[in-house]
Amino acid sequence: MKTREELEHRVSMLMMFGLGLSMILLASSITLSFFSTESWVLSLGIEWERLAIAGVLVLIATPIIRVLFCLHHFAAVRDWKYIVLTIWVLFGMVLGVVLGAA
Numbered sequence: 001m002k003t004r005e006e007l008e009h010r011v012s013m014l015m016m017f018g019l020g021l022s023m024i025l026l027a028s029s030i031t032l033s034f035f036s037t038e039s040w041v042l043s044l045g046i047e048w049e050r051l052a053i054a055g056v057l058v059l060i061a062t063p064i065i066r067v068l069f070c071l072h073h074f075a076a077v078r079d080w081k082y083i084v085l086t087i088w089v090l091f092g093m094v095l096g097v098v099l100g101a102a
Contacts (some may be wrong), residue, residue: 010069011066014065015062015066017061019062019068022058022059022062026055032046060097064090065091067090
């Protein structure tokens with residue numbers, strides 16, 4: 001990656017993919033919850049609760065992956081100021097997830 005515009009484009013693609021995947025998982029779980037007692041849904045073996053959990057986990061992981069992606073880019077171009085700031089942001093995000101789970 002050479003330009004800032006290229007980084008921003010890749011980050012936006014990553015964020016849209018994560019949001020889209022999360023939306024698909026959550027919408028699927030809501031749809032399956034309406035038909036959870038139907039025999040054809042039970043034969044699929046898919047639990048709507050697990051889809052909902054997966055959707056939320058993808059939604060939580062997407063910004064963390066974005067920060068890791070940016071950290072990789074800043075390390076590749078050796079931009080030390082942004083490396084330190086990105087590590088600080090990542091620390092805060094991980095701390096928030098850990099404390100939120102407790």
